[in-house]
Amino acid sequence: MSNKVELYIYDLSRGMAASISPMLIGKRIEGIWHTSIVVYEREYFFGSGGVESCTPAGLHVSFLCIAFRVNLFHLTLNGSTALGAPLEIVLLGHTQVPYSVFFDYLNGLGEGAYAGCNYKLLTHNCNVFSNDVAQFLCGASIPKHILDLPNEILQSRLAPLIESFVSQLEQSARPIAEERTPARQSSPDFEALNSEVEATRYHSFILQEKRKTLAEKQAKRERKREKRRKKLLKQGQSLTPELEVYVSVQDMADTEAVNGATESQLPSEQALQMEEDERREEEERKKSREPPIVFKDAYDIRVEFDALVGLIDGKLSPEEQTSLEELHKYMLEEEGSWALGDGFLLFVGRLLNDANLPVEVKIRTLNVLGLAALKDDVILLLHQDRRDHIIMNYAFEIDRVTPEEQESLALFIANMFENLSSSEWLMYISEWSYNNQSISNIRVTTKVGVHSLLSDRPALQDRGTAIIHNLACKEVKTVVFDDVAVELTMALLQFFNSKPSEEHLFRSMKALSKFIQVSRQEVPQLIQMIGPDPKTFKGTSARLDALIDEISSKIH
Incomplete structure (x- = not known):
C-alpha cells in the first residue's frame, strides 16, 4: 500500500x-x-x-x-x-x-x-x-x-x-x-510477580529439556530393540512371541543395569551422578546446535582478578570483602556458584555503579564477569538478579559509559551465549521499570548488540557481530525474534556500508539469513528498499557466496 x-x-x-x-x-x-x-x-x-x-x-x-x-x-x-x-x-x-x-x-x-x-x-x-x-x-x-x-x-x-x-x-x-502524565511505576508486588514468572519460565524450559532427553532415551531404546530384531531376522530366525519377549527382556536388562548402578549409590553420590548426567546432556545439546561465537581467551582471569583486588583494596566493607573472597573461590578455585552468597550481586552493583571508584574497577569487574559467563552454572548467579536487575540495568546504559566499559560489557553479553540456560536468560521478555522506561532482558541484549555493531571501534564491532550472530542462531525460535528481527536487520544493513571484514560480513550475513526465516515479509522488504543488495559482496569468499545465494533466493 x-x-x-x-x-x-x-x-x-x-x-x-x-x-x-x-x-x-x-x-x-x-x-x-x-x-x-x-x-x-x-x-x-x-x-x-x-x-x-x-x-x-x-x-x-x-x-x-x-x-x-x-x-x-x-x-x-x-x-x-x-x-x-x-x-x-x-x-x-x-x-x-x-x-x-x-x-x-x-x-x-x-x-x-x-x-x-x-x-x-x-x-x-x-x-x-x-x-x-x-x-x-x-x-x-x-x-x-x-x-x-x-x-x-x-x-x-x-x-x-x-x-x-x-x-x-x-x-x-x-x-x-509539565502536564505530561507521570509514567506508571511498577509496584514491588508486580516486580516480585515478574521474578516468579521468569523463574517459572526457566523451570518450564528445564522441564521441556528433560522431557526431550527422556524421549531421546526412549527412541534410543527403540532403535536398539529394532537392531536386535533385524539381527535375529538376518540370522534366519522368525520373530516368534518367545523371541519378542527375549528382545524386550534384553532391553529391560540394559535399562536396569543403569538404574541398578544408581540405586546402589548413596544419596550424595546420586546427586553427583545426576549433575554429571545433566552436564553430559548439556554438552550433547551444545554439539547439536549452531556454535555461538564467544571469546574464551580474551583475558587472563588471574590478571583481571588481581588487578581488581589492587584497585579496591581498603575500600570494601566486611560484607563486601566476603563477597570478594567468594568471587575468588568461584573464578580461581573452581568452586560452584553455590559459593556466592545472597549479597554477592549487591557487591557487583557497588563496583559497577559507585562513582567514587575509578573507571578501571568497572572494566575489571566486567572482564571477570565476562569469563564467568562461560561457566555452566552461571545461570544460578543470574537468577539472583531477577528482582534488582543490577547487571541488565547497567548494560542498558552502554551508550553512556566509556568505550572501554562498552567493550567489556559486549564481551560479557557475547559469552553468555556459551550455555543454553544463560542464552535463554538473555531472551527473557518480562519487563521492569528503569528510569521511567520499560525494559527487558531481550531489549537490553538487542541494544548492546546494535550499539556495538554500529560503533567505530574495531573491538566493539567484533563483539557486536558476535552478539547479533548468536542472537540469530538461537536454536529455539521464539516470538521474541518477531519483535527484534526488523530492528537488528536495520542495524545490519547500516553496518554493511562500513566495509566490514570477511569474518564480520559472514557473521552478519548468517544473521540476516536467519532473520529472513523469522520475518519472511518485512525483512526481505527492508533489504530490497534500503540495501545494499547482498550480491554486492559476491566474490569475497566461498562461504559468503553460499549465504548470499541463499538470501537472494528469498528476496528476489
Whole structure:
C-alpha cells in the first residue's frame, strides 16, 4: 500500500531572519528552518525531547513520545506543533514501507542517534532527522538550502541570536511539558510477580529439556530393540512371541543395569551422578546446535582478578570483602556458584555503579564477569538478579559509559551465549521499570548488540557481530525474534556500508539469513528498499557466496 510522504517546513524566526539578516551578515536568509515528515497521517519530528509525533496541522492533537518504547505520555495543543501551521508543504514522494517497519525504524532512531540528549540545534537537528527519514521512506532528500543553512549561520553573528530564540521558545513550552502524565511505576508486588514468572519460565524450559532427553532415551531404546530384531531376522530366525519377549527382556536388562548402578549409590553420590548426567546432556545439546561465537581467551582471569583486588583494596566493607573472597573461590578455585552468597550481586552493583571508584574497577569487574559467563552454572548467579536487575540495568546504559566499559560489557553479553540456560536468560521478555522506561532482558541484549555493531571501534564491532550472530542462531525460535528481527536487520544493513571484514560480513550475513526465516515479509522488504543488495559482496569468499545465494533466493 502506497503512502504519501510530505515535508512540513516552518520558519523558527517567523519572518525575522529575512528582515534582519541583511543588516547582520550582509545577505538575506529567508528563514531559520524547522522541518518534519508527515506520513501515515502523522507528523514526525526531532527536538530536545527526542523523536516525537503529532497529528498534522489544523487539528486538536495528542502528542506521543515514541523514543524507543518508553512509557507513553499525552498532552494536547491546538494546531500542529508550537509553531502553528507550516510555512510550506513539499511532496517528497510515496513509500511502500509498512507502518510496522517504519515504527520499528523510528524506535531505533529514538534509542540511538536521535535520542533527546543528542540534539544539537545547528548541527544535529530536526532537518538532519527529516532528511534521514525521507531517505528511508522514499529515497528522497529534503531541499538542499535547508540542509546548508546551518553552515551559513555558524559562520555569522546570527548563531547566538538563534540559540537564544530557541531557548526562549523551549521555556515558553515548558509549562505544557509539565502536564505530561507521570509514567506508571511498577509496584514491588508486580516486580516480585515478574521474578516468579521468569523463574517459572526457566523451570518450564528445564522441564521441556528433560522431557526431550527422556524421549531421546526412549527412541534410543527403540532403535536398539529394532537392531536386535533385524539381527535375529538376518540370522534366519522368525520373530516368534518367545523371541519378542527375549528382545524386550534384553532391553529391560540394559535399562536396569543403569538404574541398578544408581540405586546402589548413596544419596550424595546420586546427586553427583545426576549433575554429571545433566552436564553430559548439556554438552550433547551444545554439539547439536549452531556454535555461538564467544571469546574464551580474551583475558587472563588471574590478571583481571588481581588487578581488581589492587584497585579496591581498603575500600570494601566486611560484607563486601566476603563477597570478594567468594568471587575468588568461584573464578580461581573452581568452586560452584553455590559459593556466592545472597549479597554477592549487591557487591557487583557497588563496583559497577559507585562513582567514587575509578573507571578501571568497572572494566575489571566486567572482564571477570565476562569469563564467568562461560561457566555452566552461571545461570544460578543470574537468577539472583531477577528482582534488582543490577547487571541488565547497567548494560542498558552502554551508550553512556566509556568505550572501554562498552567493550567489556559486549564481551560479557557475547559469552553468555556459551550455555543454553544463560542464552535463554538473555531472551527473557518480562519487563521492569528503569528510569521511567520499560525494559527487558531481550531489549537490553538487542541494544548492546546494535550499539556495538554500529560503533567505530574495531573491538566493539567484533563483539557486536558476535552478539547479533548468536542472537540469530538461537536454536529455539521464539516470538521474541518477531519483535527484534526488523530492528537488528536495520542495524545490519547500516553496518554493511562500513566495509566490514570477511569474518564480520559472514557473521552478519548468517544473521540476516536467519532473520529472513523469522520475518519472511518485512525483512526481505527492508533489504530490497534500503540495501545494499547482498550480491554486492559476491566474490569475497566461498562461504559468503553460499549465504548470499541463499538470501537472494528469498528476496528476489
